[in-house]
Amino acid sequence: MESHQHHHHHHVHNHQIDSLNNVFKISIALNVLYVAIEAGVGFYAGSLGLLSDAGHNLGDVFSLLLALLAFRLAKVHPTARYTYGYKKSTILISLVNALILVAAVCLIVAESIHKFSHPAAVDGTVVSWTAAVGIVVNGLTAWLLMRQQKGDLNVRGAFLHMAADTLVSLGVVVSGLVIQQTGCVLVDPVVSLVISVVILVSTWRLLKESVSLSLDGVPSSLSKGEVCDLLRNLPHIEDIHHVHIWAISTTEVALTAHIVLGNMEYMESVKDDVRRTLAAKGIAHCTLEMELSGCDCRCKDCE
Incomplete structure (x- = not known):
């Protein structure tokens, strides 16, 4: 029974990864097309702003490629040296993507401050129409990723990238229309700063959890x-200690624990109960050591 459940878990997990691979491929293709259009319009209109934004969106394509790489690495089989395969790389990639988002916010803020002191003429019509295309492309990409973003840090990172770009494009459309009607170019950096705050707030949780998982912290979904x-409330278990919970990847969690029993004849049934209980909490990998009560090696790490 245990072997069957383990196989079923990985079958479902691999199906989800294959499905996400297709989503990311579509998202990358859409964003590469948009970068090409935006860069072309930027050259045609002589707009440095559009060319800069095309470079920013090219960075988002790189982030999507990193997330796609993470899913590929997660499927690499374990080796004698890397006994979990390259699953941990998915956490490192989510950290890189979070740092890229923070860096993007810093660049937007720096550019906004520069525009306050050096306002430049902007063709509101060209900028608005091009940014409107960005809303459609980035919004569609964010929508494709939205359903899966709660279960994986890399998907959440990609979703935040696309949602942030949708906000940026929306802000550009609004500022372009206001500039077109009023000629007030300072509205552009004001809108950019507001958007930067929104992006930074939404990115903070991703960055915090990526750092935590990189340090083998307990995933935020678990206590x-x-x-x-x-586990203490399960039949025949008197106590539990030396408990360690950490993430193998952005989607898989492991646990090790010492289980104290009053009678060793219940050991196999307790193991089954513990594994079922942990599986229901999303912990698919567990290593258990059974001990007979009376051992003086307990600790207070669960209190």
Whole structure:
């Protein structure tokens, strides 16, 4: 039974990865096409702003490619040296993507401050129409990623990139229309600063969790105390200690624990109960050591 459940889990997980691979391929193709259009219009209109934004969107394509690479690495089989395969690289890539988002915000803020002191004439019509295309492309990409973004940090990072770009494009459309009607070019950096704050707030959680998982912290979806309490309440378990919970990848969680029993004849049934309980909490990999009560090696790490 245990072997069947483990196989079923990985079958479903691999199906999800294959589905996400297709989403990312479509998203990359859409964004490459938009970068080409934006760069072409920028050259035609002589707009440095559009050319700069095309470069920014090219960076987003790079982030999507990184996320796609993460899914490919997650499927690499374990080796004698890397016994979990390259699953941990998915966490490192999510951290890189979070840092890219922070860097993008810093660049937007720096450019906005520069525009306050050096306002430049902007062709509101050209900028607005081009940015409107960006809303469609980035919004569609964000929509494709939205359903899956809660279950994987890399998908969440890509979703935030696309949602942020949708906001930026929306801000550009609004500022372009206002500039076209009023001629007030300072509205452009004001809108950019507001958008920067929104992006930074939404990125903070991604950055925080990526750093935490990189340091083998307990995933935010789990509570160590709650897991310990659930296991202590199972039949025949007297106590649990030396509990460690960490992420193998952005989607897989592992646990090791010492289980204290009053009677070793229940060991196999307790193992089955523990694995079922942990699987229900999203912990698919567990290593358990059974101990007979009376051992003096308990600790208070679950309290």
